[in-house]
Amino acid sequence: MSRLFFREALCRAMNEEMARDPRVILLGQDIAAHGGSYGETRGLFERFGAARVRNTPVAEAATVGIAAGAAAAGLRPLAFITYLDFLMLGLDPLVNYAAKLKFKSAGQLSAPLVVKATAGAKGQGPTHAQSIESWLMNVPGLTVLAPSTAGDAYGLLKTALRAPGPVVFIDHKRLFPLGGAVPDREELVAAGSAALRRDGRHVTIVAHSYMCVVALEAAELLAARGIEAEVIDLRSLWPIDWGMLADSARRTGHALFVEEGQEVCGVGAELAFGLRERVAGLCVSRLGARRAPVAASAVLEAYTIPQAHGIVEAALRLLGGAARK
Amino acid sequence: MIRKLMIPKELGDSVEVRLLEWCKAEGDEVKVDDAVLEFETDKAVVLVSAKQSGALRRCFFGAGDWMKPGDVAAWLSDLPNEPLPGAEEVPEETLIVDFETT
Numbered sequence: 001m002s003r004l005f006f007r008e009a010l011c012r013a014m015n016e017e018m019a020r021d022p023r024v025i026l027l028g029q030d031i032a033a034h035g036g037s038y039g040e041t042r043g044l045f046e047r048f049g050a051a052r053v054r055n056t057p058v059a060e061a062a063t064v065g066i067a068a069g070a071a072a073a074g075l076r077p078l079a080f081i082t083y084l085d086f087l088m089l090g091l092d093p094l095v096n097y098a099a100k101l102k103f104k105s106a107g108q109l110s111a112p113l114v115v116k117a118t119a120g121a122k123g124q125g126p127t128h129a130q131s132i133e134s135w136l137m138n139v140p141g142l143t144v145l146a147p148s149t150a151g152d153a154y155g156l157l158k159t160a161l162r163a164p165g166p167v168v169f170i171d172h173k174r175l176f177p178l179g180g181a182v183p184d185r186e187e188l189v190a191a192g193s194a195a196l197r198r199d200g201r202h203v204t205i206v207a208h209s210y211m212c213v214v215a216l217e218a219a220e221l222l223a224a225r226g227i228e229a230e231v232i233d234l235r236s237l238w239p240i241d242w243g244m245l246a247d248s249a250r251r252t253g254h255a256l257f258v259e260e261g262q263e264v265c266g267v268g269a270e271l272a273f274g275l276r277e278r279v280a281g282l283c284v285s286r287l288g289a290r291r292a293p294v295a296a297s298a299v300l301e302a303y304t305i306p307q308a309h310g311i312v313e314a315a316l317r318l319l320g321g322a323a324r325k
Numbered sequence: 326m327i328r329k330l331m332i333p334k335e336l337g338d339s340v341e342v343r344l345l346e347w348c349k350a351e352g353d354e355v356k357v358d359d360a361v362l363e364f365e366t367d368k369a370v371v372l373v374s375a376k377q378s379g380a381l382r383r384c385f386f387g388a389g390d391w392m393k394p395g396d397v398a399a400w401l402s403d404l405p406n407e408p409l410p411g412a413e414e415v416p417e418e419t420l421i422v423d424f425e426t427t
Contacts, residue, residue: 003391005343005367039368122338177340177367179391 001151001181006171007040009150009182010116013157014041014078016186018048021076024161025052027063028080028116037082038118038176064090064115068098068166071113076161081117083128084170090115098166099141113167114160119146120172120210120260121305125296129173131209131261131289136168137238137270143191144237146170148212150180152235155189163191172210172260192239196248200228203254203315206245206271208234211258211306218311229315237267242278245271249279254318256285260305263288285318287311326403327410328379328420330361334395339366344390344398349381355401361422362398369426376421380405 004012018024026041032055035042045053056063060081067077081087087094098111121129136144143163147153153171160167197212198219207215212233219229230248234241249255255275257268268286276282287306295301332342348360355361355375363372379401386392400409401420410416 003343005365007367177338179341179343 002184003179004150004182005179006150006153006176007036007038007042009154009180010040010157010171011042011044012182013154013161014044015047017158017161018044018052021161023074023076024078025054025070025075026078026080027054027056027067029056029058029082031055031080036080060086060089061092064113065093065097067113067115068093068111071098071111071166072101072109076112076114078114078116078161081115083124084117084119084132085127085130087115087117087132087168094142094166094168095139099139102141102165110165112164114157114163114169115166116157116169116171118173119170120174121294121301122173123296123298123301124173124294126293129294129301131259133168133170133208133237134259134261134266134270137267141165142238143167144170145191145235146209146237147189147235148175148207148209148233150178151182152189152195152233154182155187156191156235158186159188159191162188167191170209174210174213178213189235191236192241194235194241194244195233196230196244197233198229198231200230200252202227202229202252203256203319204230204232204245204248204252205256205258205311205315206232206234206268207258208237208267209260211260214306214308215258215311217308218315221308221312222315225312225316227315227319234267240271240274242274245275246278249275249282253281254283256287256311256315256318258286258306258311258314259288261288262291264291283318285314287314326418327382327407327416328401328403328418329397329416330373330399330401330420330422332364332392332394332396332398333424336366336394337368339368339394341391341393342366342371344386344388344392345370346388347381347384351381351384352405353381354405355379355381364392372425372427374423374425375401376423379403379420382409
């Protein structure tokens with residue numbers, strides 16, 4: 001294992017996949033000579049050239065549309081959306097065209113594009129910091145991946161670039177300053193495989209992306225109170241690793257779902273219901289963003305989005321029997 | 326006087342940094358404006374140069390090592406042969422340095 005910055009893990013995945021498959025091309029704002037908004041494409045333009053690493057204008061609908069068309073025509077485009085919020089402009093080609101193509105053509109056509117977008121709040125305010133990944137889980141035909149570590153970013157991006165259909169790969173602004181262990185040899189992480197980040201027997205905490213980091217902090221605080229929380233990193237929002245979730249939930253009997261996006265119709269809403277259907281008698285609860293836009297003020301941002309102490313309180317409430325039995 | 330060379334405690338939003346290379350070796354003289362070490366954040370490469378003269382005496386990290394903001398990277402002394410304190414002692418004085426970010 002080597003310790004790499006998050007951006008370096010992404011860059012290594014792209015480097016390897018572009019060398020392996022000449023159909024992989026990159027489209028996005030500032031990704032060529034500039035090296036990407038987070039430095040994640042540094043060196044790729046110099047290595048693979050302008051035909052495969054293409055700067056695009058600030059026109060996300062066109063970027064995703066071109067990527068979807070190029071994918072249908074036989075390429076494997078990776079489209080960069082600087083902030084996940086801007087994917088709203090590209091939803092029509094992604095949802096109506098790319099995700100439907102296999103179904104509409106009875107499996108004769110496919111659009112294997114990857115959209116990589118950066119979610120999460122870090123002072124950017126209402127329209128540049130949203131976590132809207134639960135919207136995407138609602139779309140048949142889309143794979144949705146959201147790693148929380150550099151190692152998984154590497155393994156999942158490689159999987160995305162080989163997937164048969166459209167994938168949305170979601171990273172997070174607060175993950176980029178972190179380093180993490182990345183395997184020295186090539187290793188893929190399968191879509192639909194969650195990861196156990198911490199063992200515990202009292203409550204299962206399920207999170208994805210940066211909220212895993214926060215959930216692990218909360219698990220430390222709970223441990224100080226004698227409560228052993230098991231932390232599961234979803235890694236893949238669709239498909240969902242129901243096997244791992246159910247196995248853990250059966251053992252603990254309590255599952256808390258934490259996310260940075262809106263709690264209403266959020267990831268946790270779907271997972272809690274789905275897991276109740278699979279595990280009889282399970283006590284569930286969820287914690288997401290308050291029903292307000294993401295604030296630009298750091299104080300209000302922290303008030304709006306789950307923090308470690310809020311996760312601790314939610315876990316204590318759940319274990320105290322206040323949650324639905 | 327023994328001085329510590331510290332990775333700044335406040336380094337934007339950096340959580341960890343990686344030491345790229347020492348521009349001096351232990352025992353080398355350091356003059357004003359000499360580059361001492363280079364480290365990397367998630368966004369930038371930072372060259373640290375001395376703003377006071379001395380000698381680089383002990384490096385606590387090697388090239389490729391990960392450090393955190395606030396870590397003491399090295400000890401320097403004003404005079405080349407000043408005795409160094411024991412490992413458990415921490416110099417009070419911080420070497421004055423300059424940062425160039427690329």
